[in-house]
Amino acid sequence: MSELERLRTLYGQLDGKELLAAMAAEFPGSLAITSSFGAEAVVLLDLVAQVDKSLPVLFLDTNELFDETIAYRDEVIAKLGLTGVRVVRPTKEELAAAEDLWRSDPDQCCHLRKVLPLERAQAGFKALVDGRKRFHGGGREDISTIEQSVDGVIKISPLASWSQERIEAAFTERNLPRHPLVAQGYRSIGCWPCSSPTKAGDPIRAGRWAGGAKTECGIHRTSK
Numbered sequence: 001m002s003e004l005e006r007l008r009t010l011y012g013q014l015d016g017k018e019l020l021a022a023m024a025a026e027f028p029g030s031l032a033i034t035s036s037f038g039a040e041a042v043v044l045l046d047l048v049a050q051v052d053k054s055l056p057v058l059f060l061d062t063n064e065l066f067d068e069t070i071a072y073r074d075e076v077i078a079k080l081g082l083t084g085v086r087v088v089r090p091t092k093e094e095l096a097a098a099e100d101l102w103r104s105d106p107d108q109c110c111h112l113r114k115v116l117p118l119e120r121a122q123a124g125f126k127a128l129v130d131g132r133k134r135f136h137g138g139g140r141e142d143i144s145t146i147e148q149s150v151d152g153v154i155k156i157s158p159l160a161s162w163s164q165e166r167i168e169a170a171f172t173e174r175n176l177p178r179h180p181l182v183a184q185g186y187r188s189i190g191c192w193p194c195s196s197p198t199k200a201g202d203p204i205r206a207g208r209w210a211g212g213a214k215t216e217c218g219i220h221r222t223s224k
């Protein structure tokens, strides 16, 4: 039985806080959370705070984030008492090579600003937790709560099966702060050049790389 099969057999029926707690116990010292501190990120981070406020949280600062995201990150860290947030950045060389690349080659821009820095930051971690959800669509409709990345890291998505209603309920019940750009129509928030407000009824991630075929940045490549 592979490691992925073993974990799915033991924990495949869990989600949310129960799954996160089980995985933190399964991977002591070698589990990290990745978070964009975007529109719904605080829901997962709230679960992290309930399980262990000191768990490592990897925050990718691509140098192209909204100022509002940086301010919101600090607000969320203070509100939840998170002590393990690590800011992950591209190198000077990667930033120089990625200059304005989002206009001409967004895949390479994401590779330089996100994929390579995260590869370095995740060294030593056996499991990475993320906030992906099936209802976001755009290729996420069939994600499982426990997957494996193409480089062998176990990927945990405790909110994979959560509905939009359940996410909204968590905001209300837990009195969680909203990203300031949500009020301006942004429902999925990444780098400023590649995030746009969407209309009611549009898919949630329709504002990401709007007008192009790209739907993902490349950090969630899984072998299922």
Ligand code: SF4
Binding pocket: 062, 064, 101, 102, 105, 106, 107, 109, 110, 111, 113, 114, 190, 191, 192, 193, 194, 217
């Ligand atoms: S989301 Fe846009 S700006 Fe950010 S790394 Fe990807 S292509 Fe570059």
